[in-house]
Amino acid sequence: MSVGSSAYDVAVVGGGMVGAAVASLLGRCGFSVAVIEAREPAVFDPAGEVGLRVSAISPGSARVLEQAGAWPAIERQRCCPYRSMQVEEAGHPGGVEFEAGSFGLERLGTIVENELIQASLWSALQANPLVERFCPARVASFDNGTDGVSVTLEGGQRLKTALLLAADGAASPLRRQLGIRQDVWDYNQQGLVAVVETEPDNPGVAWQRFMPGGPLAFLPLRDGRSSMVWTRPAREAQALLAEDDDTFLKDLQDASRDGMVRPVSIGPRAAFPLAMRLSEYYVSGRVVLLGDAAHVVHPLAGQGVNIGLADAAALVETLLQSRAAGVDLAEPGRLAHWQRWRRSESELMAGGTHGIRTLFTPPALGALRAFGLRLVGKSWLARDFFIHRAAGMSRNAPRLARGETLKDLLRAS
Ligand SMILES: Cc1cc2nc3c(=O)[nH]c(=O)nc-3n(C[C@H](O)[C@H](O)[C@H](O)COP(=O)(O)OP(=O)(O)OC[C@H]3O[C@@H](n4cnc5c(N)ncnc54)[C@H](O)[C@@H]3O)c2cc1C
Incomplete structure (x- = not known):
C-alpha cells in the first residue's frame, strides 16, 4: 500500500x-x-x-x-x-487502398x-x-x-x-x-450499426465510402459477413432505424452501389449519437x-x-x-x-x-x-x-x- x-x-x-x-x-x-x-x-x-x-x-x-x-x-x-483497407469517395472510383504488407505489418x-x-x-x-x-x-x-x-x-x-x-x-x-x-462538438449525426450479409462475402477488407452526410463502413467479420457503421444526420438515422428490413436494405444497397460488396440481408439495427x-x-x-x-x-x-x-x-x-x-x-x-x-x-x-x-x-x-x-x-x-x-x-x-x-x-x- x-x-x-x-x-x-x-x-x-x-x-x-x-x-x-x-x-x-x-x-x-x-x-x-x-x-x-x-x-x-x-x-x-x-x-x-x-x-x-x-x-x-x-x-x-x-x-x-x-x-x-x-x-x-x-x-x-x-x-x-484484416490486412487491407479501402477508402473511397462516393461517385469517384479509384480511392485509396492500404495493404498491411507495404508497411511491414x-x-x-x-x-x-x-x-x-x-x-x-x-x-x-x-x-x-x-x-x-x-x-x-x-x-x-x-x-x-x-x-x-x-x-x-x-x-x-x-x-x-x-x-x-x-x-x-x-x-x-x-x-x-x-x-x-x-x-x-455535437455532430448532430448518429452511427447506425448492424450485421450485414453480402454478395460476395467480405474478402477480409475494411471498406469505407465517404458520402454527403457521413461515411458508410463495412468491417469484416470472421464468417464473411460485415459489421456496418453508417453515419447519417440524426433525423435521417432515426428514420432509417424505423424502416422495415426490406426498405432499409434497399437504401443500404443504394448507398453502397458499385462498392466492394452488395448487401443482401440485414440483422437488427441500433444507432448511437456522435460527438x-x-x-x-x-x-x-x-x-x-x-x-x-x-x-x-x-x-x-x-x-x-x-x-x-x-x-x-x-x-x-x-x-x-x-x-x-x-x-x-x-x-x-x-x-x-x-x-x-x-x-x-x-x-x-x-x-x-x-x-x-x-x-x-x-x-x-x-x-x-x-x-x-x-x-x-x-x-x-x-x-x-x-x-x-x-x-x-x-x-x-x-x-x-x-x-x-x-x-x-x-x-x-
Ligand atoms: C458506432 C461506434 C463505433 C465505434 N467503433 C470504434 C472502433 O472501431 N475502434 C475504436 O477504437 N473505437 C470505436 N468506437 C469508440 C469506442 O466504442 C469507445 O471509445 C469505447 O467504448 C470507450 O471505452 P471506455 O472503457 O472508455 O468507456 P465505456 O465503454 O463507456 O465503459 C465505461 C464503463 O463504466 C461503467 N460506468 C459508468 N458509470 C459508472 C459509475 N457511476 N459507476 C461504476 N461504473 C460506471 C459503465 O457501465 C461501463 O462499463 C466506436 C464508437 C461508436 C459509437
Whole structure:
C-alpha cells in the first residue's frame, strides 16, 4: 500500500474495455487494485450471434491487450484480422487502398466485438488475486484528499486508495463531480450499426465510402459477413432505424452501389449519437480520467478505444516509474507529464478525425476530396504517417504498444 491506511494502490471506476485493461495491467505489475463497475459484464457466447458493437483494434492495442492477459482468449473465440483497407469517395472510383504488407505489418487491425474484449479482460481480472471487483456497484461520493482518496460506494462500503482512475465512459459522473470542463462538438449525426450479409462475402477488407452526410463502413467479420457503421444526420438515422428490413436494405444497397460488396440481408439495427469531446485536463489531484471519460472522437477513424488503451498503457509506464523511484503514485510532476503526453495525442487524433469529417461532409467538394484521396494514396510519406499512427505504433506510442512486455518494463523500473 502506498498511502497510510489505503486499502488499494489504485481504484478504477468503470470496468469497460479501458478500465478493465488498466486494472489488469496494474494487477499484473503487483499493484493492489479495486474495480468498481455499475453493470455486470455480459457473458460472451462464441456460438451466439455477433454483437452490434465492434471495434477495429489496432496492432498496438492488441499488444496492450496481450499484456493485460486478454488477447489469447479474444483470438481463440471470435475476431477477424484484416490486412487491407479501402477508402473511397462516393461517385469517384479509384480511392485509396492500404495493404498491411507495404508497411511491414502483418495486419492493419482486428475487428473484435466489444463484449468479447470486456469479457476476456474480466476473466483476466478474476484470475488475479491482487484485483478486487465491486460489481454491480457505483461511487456515491469521494474525497480527493492530499493523503489519498476516500471512496464511498452506494450501499455505504468505504475504500481508500492512492489513485482513483475514472474510466466511467463519455458521460463520466466522476468527471462531472470534479467539474472538469469539456469542449464538446455535437455532430448532430448518429452511427447506425448492424450485421450485414453480402454478395460476395467480405474478402477480409475494411471498406469505407465517404458520402454527403457521413461515411458508410463495412468491417469484416470472421464468417464473411460485415459489421456496418453508417453515419447519417440524426433525423435521417432515426428514420432509417424505423424502416422495415426490406426498405432499409434497399437504401443500404443504394448507398453502397458499385462498392466492394452488395448487401443482401440485414440483422437488427441500433444507432448511437456522435460527438467529439475533449476534457480541459485529465488529472485533478489524485483522480485521473482515462478513455471516453477523458475524450471522445468520431468513429470514422476507428480510434476511440485505441486511444483509451494507449492512455492505460502509458499510465502503467508512469506508475511503474513512480514506484521504482519510491514516490507517491499521485506525484503531480509525473502525472502532469502523463497528461501532456496523452492529451496531445488525443487532441491530434480528435482534431484529425474532426478535420476529415468536416472535409468529407459538403457535397460540393466531392471531386476535390477524390483528388486528395488519390494524392494520399500516391504519397508514401502520407500513407506511412497515417498507417503507423492508426496502428498505434508511432514513436510517441507507449512502450507496451510498441512491443515491449510488462516483464521488460518491470525489469527496467
Ligand atoms: C458506432 C461506434 C463505433 C465505434 N467503433 C470504434 C472502433 O472501431 N475502434 C475504436 O477504437 N473505437 C470505436 N468506437 C469508440 C469506442 O466504442 C469507445 O471509445 C469505447 O467504448 C470507450 O471505452 P471506455 O472503457 O472508455 O468507456 P465505456 O465503454 O463507456 O465503459 C465505461 C464503463 O463504466 C461503467 N460506468 C459508468 N458509470 C459508472 C459509475 N457511476 N459507476 C461504476 N461504473 C460506471 C459503465 O457501465 C461501463 O462499463 C466506436 C464508437 C461508436 C459509437
